[in-house]
Amino acid sequence: MKQMVSATDTAYGTLNVKVSGYDMTVVEHYSQYIHNLCNRLGIQVAESYALPTKSTEVMLMQEQGNKMYVDAVLKTHERVVQLSSLNTSLCPIFVDVLLKNQPEGVQLLVKEHTEADFQTRFKARPELEGLIAQINQ
Amino acid sequence: MVSRSFPQLLTCFNRTAVGSAGCRRFSITPPGRATPQSNTAVERVTSPWTLMAAVCLQRLPVITADCSPIEQRFKQMMQQMELEKSLLSDHELRLMEDAERMSRKQGNEYDSDEEEGHGDQEIMLAQDLEDTWEQRFKSFQPAPRVRADLDKDLTSVQRCLADSLVLLAEQQVGAEKLWLLPQAAWQEGETLRQTAERALCSVTAAGFKATFLGNAPCGVYKYKLPKAARTESSVGTKVFFFKAILADSAPGTAPNTALLWVKKSELQKYLKPAYMMKVDRFILSL
Numbered sequence: 001m002k003q004m005v006s007a008t009d010t011a012y013g014t015l016n017v018k019v020s021g022y023d024m025t026v027v028e029h030y031s032q033y034i035h036n037l038c039n040r041l042g043i044q045v046a047e048s049y050a051l052p053t054k055s056t057e058v059m060l061m062q063e064q065g066n067k068m069y070v071d072a073v074l075k076t077h078e079r080v081v082q083l084s085s086l087n088t089s090l091c092p093i094f095v096d097v098l099l100k101n102q103p104e105g106v107q108l109l110v111k112e113h114t115e116a117d118f119q120t121r122f123k124a125r126p127e128l129e130g131l132i133a134q135i136n137q
Numbered sequence: 138m139v140s141r142s143f144p145q146l147l148t149c150f151n152r153t154a155v156g157s158a159g160c161r162r163f164s165i166t167p168p169g170r171a172t173p174q175s176n177t178a179v180e181r182v183t184s185p186w187t188l189m190a191a192v193c194l195q196r197l198p199v200i201t202a203d204c205s206p207i208e209q210r211f212k213q214m215m216q217q218m219e220l221e222k223s224l225l226s227d228h229e230l231r232l233m234e235d236a237e238r239m240s241r242k243q244g245n246e247y248d249s250d251e252e253e254g255h256g257d258q259e260i261m262l263a264q265d266l267e268d269t270w271e272q273r274f275k276s277f278q279p280a281p282r283v284r285a286d287l288d289k290d291l292t293s294v295q296r297c298l299a300d301s302l303v304l305l306a307e308q309q310v311g312a313e314k315l316w317l318l319p320q321a322a323w324q325e326g327e328t329l330r331q332t333a334e335r336a337l338c339s340v341t342a343a344g345f346k347a348t349f350l351g352n353a354p355c356g357v358y359k360y361k362l363p364k365a366a367r368t369e370s371s372v373g374t375k376v377f378f379f380k381a382i383l384a385d386s387a388p389g390t391a392p393n394t395a396l397l398w399v400k401k402s403e404l405q406k407y408l409k410p411a412y413m414m415k416v417d418r419f420i421l422s423l
Contacts, residue, residue, distance in 0.1 A: 088352060092353060092355050095350050096195075096421055103201075
């Protein structure tokens with residue numbers, strides 16, 4: 001995996017800007033906007049990727065009866081723009097512009113990149129895990 | 138959230154503000170920082186300027202702004218185009234199938250055994266589903282977008298939900314009371330950002346939660362005291378501004394100072410011209 005940049009005195013290290021929401025076009029357009037803004041401001045963008053879509057089923061109780069029925073299926077889409085280093089002097093302005101341009105229905109999260117974040121991108125491999133468990137037994 | 142692991146000092150750095158003319162140079166040397174292994178007395182670098190930090194607390198817009206007439210027309214045109222180019226959804230296909238099946242039922246040669254296994258769909262037609270959804274939508278009451286009475290109340294944080302607001306406080310500066318961004322004097326041993334946090338706490342109620350956007354200030358304003366008041370040790374004051382975003386506002390009673398929430402367009406009525414010029418540069422009116 002790409003080297004994670006660590007924080008120095010004047011710049012933050014590898015940061016993940018996560019954009020998530022139910023409406024895929026809005027989420028994708030907002031993440032594209034963030035990427036273009038970083039290019040224009042001279043912030044180095046390490047990667048820009050998507051995380052798997054999560055489906056949430058909304059279940060409601062029936063009026064007469066105890067059974068729950070499926071009311072709606074909501075899909076949460078997530079896009080990540082990874083910045084390799086952000087100058088601290090530029091940080092308040094950058095975050096302010098992002099917040100002021102945030103569309104409705106979209107959540108913005110800025111956090112540091114960790115090893116665990118990197119591992120969530122991979123799919124689980126059940127056969128491999130089964131074999132490893134067998135070896136360990 | 139973003140990590141905040143910085144040393145106490147803001148070192149000297151040059152920065153070209155993007156899109157606006159000129160460089161800004163900051164150089165802050167807090168006086169009297171003793172080196173650990175000093176045998177000789179450390180020379181105190183005393184500057185004749187008193188340092189203060191102020192906080193620019195913003196409440197972000199809660200709802201989207203209304204579209205201008207051209208934007209509305211364009212939006213309608215785009216929606217029309219997308220509708221015409223789109224394919225039928227599952228629900229619409231079901232509606233069509235049900236209508237077709239209904240018409241076949243009315244006809245004479247109808248053999249229900251010939252139908253494929255759509256047993257449960259005959260009980261709950263797609264049209265019925267649509268009717269129940271329509272009913273639920275009608276019974277939903279959204280909150281009003283614009284409340285004229287709240288908009289006029291300058292002290293309310295709920296006013297003008299479509300714009301971003303800035304907090305102003307009336308503070309005693311020298312001999313007079315002025316409207317300005319809440320500020321506090323810098324004390325030894327704390328960072329300027331801590332001073333700004335202190336300024337916010339002193340002016341607002343206890344429940345206010347604000348997130349500071351960074352350790353770097355976004356603007357500076359300096360003024361020299363009138364010649365009569367100048368002494369050897371104080372020529373004037375430098376005020377550094379820090380940006381913060383309002384996270385949660387408690388409806389508590391504000392202490393002594395009067396507070397106002399104003400839009401950028403209304404700032405001019407309250408701030409002095411020279412101060413306004415500096416503050417104007419870093420408040421984004423998006």
